[in-house]
Amino acid sequence: MYIGSRHNAADHLITAIRHGFAYAVVDCPLIIADGLKGNDYQEVSIDGGHFKSVRIARGITDADAMVVLTHVKGHALAGFGGAIKNLAMGCAPPVGKRDQHQGMQAEVNESLCEGCGYCETQCPFSAIHVEDKAVIDRSICYGCSACLQVCPRHAIYFNWERDVPRFLERMAEYSLGAVQGFKRKILYISFLTDITPDCDCVTWSDSPIVPDIGFLASADPVAIDTAALDIINQERGLTGSSLQCHHEPGEDKFTGVWGYVDGSYILEYAEKIGLGTRSYTLVEI
Structure with a gap:
């Protein structure tokens, strides 16, 4: 994508x-689950609010069991990336990733745009052209946020109240499709180390926002993400990081970076559609 x-x-x-x-x-062995060109997938039926079927890589649907290894970190659109996001994006072919992003529409604040062209060079769908200002062709924009993340003037934005909840719900539903057929033969392991403010897929990195914590293991993706978010928020934020606020223990660290996204929203929705439960008990090893 x-x-x-x-x-x-x-x-x-x-x-x-x-x-x-x-x-x-x-x-x-390392197997790319969606085939040579990313078009080997299977339609999986679900009963979601956005999807009645989702497209999951055939290497996932053919597997007998799965271990989901996740590096927990921040994310510009989701607030944070944990096991649920890993399932949703990691198990989907390119067309499935687009399914999840579809509906988000980037906007340009012309008073801030300087026409530098960074967004045009980074758009994977050629949906942006720059004359005096950046112009986005909404008919082919998939809302991937590549432009938003590279704009040096913060001139590109989404309608967060409208678009982000819909994106998070679509991710949760794709996660539900990804785990169908495994009959709970899935182990989730999440690493709470190098907890950076943005996704691992971006072409840069940044300082961690909290100290290294350790790792979690669970059979429930919602429980492990809930625990990860709670534990991270109990830490004191690191100075010199991207945290703009919420440094104190108990404050939401990821909204301290991405103030417009409440990462806990996806946990509530995932529990609602039956992906798992937000209840958990910590057992230290």
Whole structure:
């Protein structure tokens, strides 16, 4: 879906190896689940408010069991990225990722736009052209937020109250489709280390917003994400990070970075549609 080296299985494998996921290191084969060109998927029926079926990579639907390894971090559109987001985006082919983003519409604040063209170069759908100001073709914009994240003047924005809840609900429903057929044969492991403010898919990184904590394991994606969010919020925020506020223990760290997104919304919706429960008990090892 995005510009980069993950458009096809060959480039994706090369990228994975360069990041340390070679067979000699992990001692298991690496399989790109949606096929050579990202179009090998299966329609999975669900009973959601947005989808009655979702498109899940065939390598996922063919599997007998699954271990979901997640690096918990912030995210510009979701507030934070945990196991639910990992299921939704990680198990979907490119067309499924677009399904989830569809409906979000980027807007341009012309009073801030300087016409620098960064957004045009980063748009994976060629939906932006720049004359004096950036202009977005809404008929082909998928709301991926690539433009928003590179704009140096913060001139691109979404209607957060309208678009973000819909995006989070679509992700939760895709997660529900991803776990269908496993009959609870899924283990979730979430790493609460290097908790950076933005998604791992962006082309830059930033300082962690809280100290390293450890890792969590669960059989429930909603419970593990709820626990992760609670534990992170109990930490004192690190100075010199992207945290603009909410440094004190008990304050929501991710809204301290992305103030317009409440990451807990997806947990409520995921519980509502039967993906899991927000109730959990911590057992320290």
